[in-house]
Amino acid sequence: MNFSVSEENYIKSIYHLQQQSDTVTTNSLANELQTRPASVTDMLKKLQTKKLLEYEKYRGFRLNATGNKVALNIVRRHRLWEYFLVTKLRFEWDKVHAIAEDLEHVSSIELIQKLDNFLNYPPIDPHGDPIPDMNGKMAVIKQVSIADVPLKKNVTVSSVGNQSPEMLELLNHYHIGIGTALKVNMRFDFDGSAEIKVLKHAACILSEQVAKNIFVYHD
Amino acid sequence: MNFSVSEENYIKSIYHLQQQSDTVTTNSLANELQTRPASVTDMLKKLQTKKLLEYEKYRGFRLNATGNKVALNIVRRHRLWEYFLVTKLRFEWDKVHAIAEDLEHVSSIELIQKLDNFLNYPPIDPHGDPIPDMNGKMAVIKQVSIADVPLKKNVTVSSVGNQSPEMLELLNHYHIGIGTALKVNMRFDFDGSAEIKVLKHAACILSEQVAKNIFVYHD
């Protein structure tokens, strides 16, 4: 089934609000979408007719199994585009959300599959959130900072805590970005610094302050 | 200024129809957009208020300088996305139009600039049409087939005349695709076959039939 941009935005927002509280209220959704409660009620009726919601008047609502699947698909598209924008087009992390918000509504299934393949099936987006696969499954992610990851394990950078230009400068210098594969050779207890090795580049030392801000995942 | 998807589609279609005949008629535009003449008239009024058109009732219409700039920008987005879909996501040439039709309406300027940079500023899209630059300028393209290009010149594949699976198989085998840089080492008058060299691959011989179907450009 196919959904309008508006419908998709409602579905996605309901999904996000459900992560925090099981059922969602009209007001919170109106707030999330920067719209009016009356508009929300209108759309809820529509989504209910399309059988994506459990909804009882005045009682709140939640996505049913179908709605959840649809939501996960939208989230998948959003996060894949974010990953693309950061790793391929070299956008900075904080600039990609708005653009991905547009791109996510281009709903060709083949497009998204081929994009996923092109990006090498990344499990995590640049903000550290997991990317659902075709069936809506996402990896349960053991995301740790370089300060905590086991030594000698091959890991992949998933996100960075501090996005200041200064941090960016440092990361660029050491060839570290989202998706970079690296391993921690050793860690010095004296100051918490870590020696890391990025493929094809010389090993380098990161201070504890930096290490704590680089998050990685491993399988 | 920002335009709705509908407005953009009208602008783009007027631009395309103008390539053939200087002024455009209501009926031809309705036909191009698969819509009704009455709807076209409605939109023309709107585009006229937005000062993109020269339009006299019952007399036909055409884009003015501003409208033309807007149109070229949409064409630029469309063709860059087509190039992306074919060269990066490995879509076949005939499958990309519909998807690019959606992507072209995502109108972040920064997105398109970075995409252009990522793709290495391609001057020609996978159908052999020139890609306008930021200012709407496009290269006048000397597009020739491998059967006609001068020997020893560095050229880039811009499009392929025959898109059958058989042709694709052959091209893949020789590592030839849209954007591939190659040169023609020699050509045999006996049968019109050509020896070509693709970077990092062994030289190979293409029959005249194949050579005639591979179009290239050079600066």
Next chain:
DNA sequence: TTTTTTTTTTAGGTTTGTCTAAATTTTAAT
């Protein structure tokens, strides 16, 4: 030059997604 045909525009209606203001229901407070 009339008449006929074709093209284009106007008039009025529909759908989607939004809004405001009023009514209703639920929740909280006295």
Next chain:
DNA sequence: ATTAAAATTTAGACAAACCTAAAAAAAAAA
């Protein structure tokens, strides 16, 4: 348990983009 406050829904409007049917203008034919 009432009453007051907050949340939600209904009723009725509006803009964008489309539609059909009828009117008007231009082009073609007699």
